[in-house]
Amino acid sequence: MLTVAQEFARTLRDLGIRHVFGVPSGNMIDYIEAITSSNHYFGVPIFRVNRFRSYQKVLAGAFSAKRPVIVEAVVNGSEYDELLLRPNK
Structure with missing residues (x-):
């Protein structure tokens, strides 16, 4: 339901x-x-990946598609903490 x-x-x-x-x-x-x-966003297929081992396979599928696609890649946000600008640094 x-x-x-x-x-x-x-x-x-x-x-x-x-x-x-x-x-x-x-x-x-x-x-x-x-x-x-x-699995679609307003008619556009979404390719989701959240494991490192799956990235290559998902990207190959996305690039071989004959139409626009969306690739949603889940990453660990904490890896980017050092890139953020902070007023105390």
């Missing part, structure tokens, strides 16, 4: 809505997750 947020996201897609804008906070989080959690 779909949640209200998932049904809302599906209806937006079915109506041809291609862009959604908003501030990710409060109750909007459920809607944003529903919109972005499918």
